Structure formats: structure tokens, C-alpha cells
Amino acid sequence: MPQPFEDFREREERGKMGDSSDSVSVDMEGVSLGGKEYLVRTCLGYVSVTVLGDSDKPALVTYPDLALNYMSCFQGLFLCPEACSLLLHNFCIYHISPPGHELGASAISLDDPLYSVDDLVDQIAEVLDFFGLGAVMCMGVTAGAFILTQFAMKYRPRVMGLILVSPICEAATWTEWLYNKVMSNLLYFYGMCGVVKEILLNRYFSKEVRGGVQVPESDIVQACRRSLDERHSSNVWRFLEAMNGRPDISERLRKLQCRTLIFVGDSSPFHSEALYMTSKLDRRYSALVEVQACGSMVTEEQPHAMLIPLEYFLMGYGLYRPSQSSVSPRSPLSPSCIAPELLSPESMGLKLKPIKTRIPHS
Numbered sequence: 001m002p003q004p005f006e007d008f009r010e011r012e013e014r015g016k017m018g019d020s021s022d023s024v025s026v027d028m029e030g031v032s033l034g035g036k037e038y039l040v041r042t043c044l045g046y047v048s049v050t051v052l053g054d055s056d057k058p059a060l061v062t063y064p065d066l067a068l069n070y071m072s073c074f075q076g077l078f079l080c081p082e083a084c085s086l087l088l089h090n091f092c093i094y095h096i097s098p099p100g101h102e103l104g105a106s107a108i109s110l111d112d113p114l115y116s117v118d119d120l121v122d123q124i125a126e127v128l129d130f131f132g133l134g135a136v137m138c139m140g141v142t143a144g145a146f147i148l149t150q151f152a153m154k155y156r157p158r159v160m161g162l163i164l165v166s167p168i169c170e171a172a173t174w175t176e177w178l179y180n181k182v183m184s185n186l187l188y189f190y191g192m193c194g195v196v197k198e199i200l201l202n203r204y205f206s207k208e209v210r211g212g213v214q215v216p217e218s219d220i221v222q223a224c225r226r227s228l229d230e231r232h233s234s235n236v237w238r239f240l241e242a243m244n245g246r247p248d249i250s251e252r253l254r255k256l257q258c259r260t261l262i263f264v265g266d267s268s269p270f271h272s273e274a275l276y277m278t279s280k281l282d283r284r285y286s287a288l289v290e291v292q293a294c295g296s297m298v299t300e301e302q303p304h305a306m307l308i309p310l311e312y313f314l315m316g317y318g319l320y321r322p323s324q325s326s327v328s329p330r331s332p333l334s335p336s337c338i339a340p341e342l343l344s345p346e347s348m349g350l351k352l353k354p355i356k357t358r359i360p361h362s
Helices: 008-016 070-079 081-090 117-131 143-154 174-190 194-204 219-229 233-244 250-255 271-280 303-315
Strands: 023-027 036-042 045-052 059-063 092-096 136-141 159-165 259-265 286-291
Touching (some): 045 117, 059 143, 070 092, 070 219, 136 143, 174 233, 194 219, 259 271, 259 303
Parallel strands (some): 059 092
Antiparallel strands (some): 036 045, 045 092
């Protein structure tokens, strides 16, 4: 078993000294989501993986969006009692943080070589190898969704299904590339300044929760703002540079055979990209859920909107069979919102077709 360390600095010093162990573990008791953090040695250095639940259950791997970790990207979903119960009943959760995005991370030197999206994909494979995992379910948000989708393409037998939130599949357009370069330069020269935080919050959340002159900023946005203060700008800069150089994978999506469930808020800056990605996927194995008056991070802004689609998605794997009494009255979806085709078991499990589900804003 991995041995505990006092802190990240000691871990780094041992790494420089050529410690032969592959990981360390850090007790995460007292952190709101619980679990245990493992610092797994990979080709890119140590990566943080927080494990929740029973390791004998199937694995669900998560990957967050830019400048976030599992706490700031998936906490809302896992603090939703029904969704947490659904996921932990069926899975052991493996939250992977991008390099240097974990709680208590040290700043990565600007002199260290930059990594690519493909390097991050290979790093996920190393994490799965360390834990002895075979085929896993994957859940990612925007940048994390892109990385997990590319992982599913490169390591096809290792992915049983994809749950993607506000995903992207194309290379950065010239507009996005220039926009990201502005943010990259701000991060490089000024750090996690107010302008960068506003850009990122606009990326994550709808105007309704960001507030304004007349409406105060919501609690989830305030919490996310505080979490951004904890990120080292150099670490965020490296992840942003990798995503800005991402390849276009859209023409390869038709060959992606694993079933895919896509969520996107209709106020997300990536709404059109998610619709485009859905159009490129095989319609036999994919479904789309649009969430009204919601930004990119459906996991934080409207996690209840994910509950019923997730229940029916998991039915296709034999992991969950909802009964009428088990449907939460607080969920904004009902079984009648789900296309009948979603409920017809096929040889591959649940046959999915693109659907549009509008969820009233409460």
C-alpha cells in the first residue's frame, strides 16, 4: 500500500532523490467530499487522484475543466444526495486532477517542459494501471471532457462509457486561440489576477448565477472564486497552453463505439460546440441533454438536472434499475422527458439517440 507523506514539499524532495515508490497517499478526512488522495508517479511527474467509495465496484474516472479540481468542479454533483447515492452505489470514484491543480499543490516551475493533451491522455492510462483498473466509466467537464474523449479513442478497450459536460471536440479556432493567448499572457505576467478570474467564471457559469449590479453573486460562484485564488498561475498556464494546442478529433468521433451522454447548459459558451460534437457521434450510442438557463458547469450550477438522465443511462449497463418510488420529486426531469428509444435495451445495452431535454429554471 502507498505510504502517507507529511506534505507535497516532502513528496517532491523524495521524488528528486529517486524514491522508487509509485505513489503516496494523503489522508483527506475533514475534506467535505472525504476520500483518500493518492499522488501517483507518472511520466509527467506526480498526479493527484482522490478515491471515493468501494474499490470493488466499477470505476468512474472524473477530470475537471481548466483551473479546477474535483472539489471545485464536481462538489455540487456529489453534494446532491440523490446523485451522490446513485454514483457511489454503482461506482468507486477516481477524481484525477490536472498537474498542479490539486489541493495544496506546489507551483510547477516555468522552466519545466510543457506537456500536450496527448501527454495528459497517457497519464490517465498510467493512473488506471497503478490502480489495476480495466474498463472504466468517464465523466469530464469541457477541457476534461476533451481529454477523456481522446482517451476513449486512444485506449478504446479501457472506456465503457462517457458522460461529458459542455464538451469540445475541435481544435481551437483563431478567435479562441487569440482569446486564450490573452489569458495565457495575463497568467504568465500577472498571475491569477481579477481579469483572469472573471474570464474563467464567465466560462463556467451562466449570467443568472454570476449576478450583477442588482443581483448578488451566488454562493457557488463565490466558492469557485475562492478556489481560483488557491491555484498557482503557472500551473493553470501550463494546462491552458496544452488545451490551446489541442488537435481536432471531430472526424474520428463516428468511430467512437462507447455510449456517450452529453450535458450542456444553453447559456454555456460551449453550447454550439456540444451540439456540433453530438452531430458527429454515432446516433445509436449517444444522447444530448440541454439544460435551460445554465452555464458550462452543469455539475455545479444545476446538478439535479443530471439525475434522471444518469439513471436511465446507467440502466443500459445493468448498473441501475429505477423504480417509480426511487425517482426523486426534487429532480427537474421525469421519465416522460426521456425519449422512448432510450429505454429499449439493445445488444449493446441501452440504445441512445440524440434528444433535447429542456429543464425549467427554478
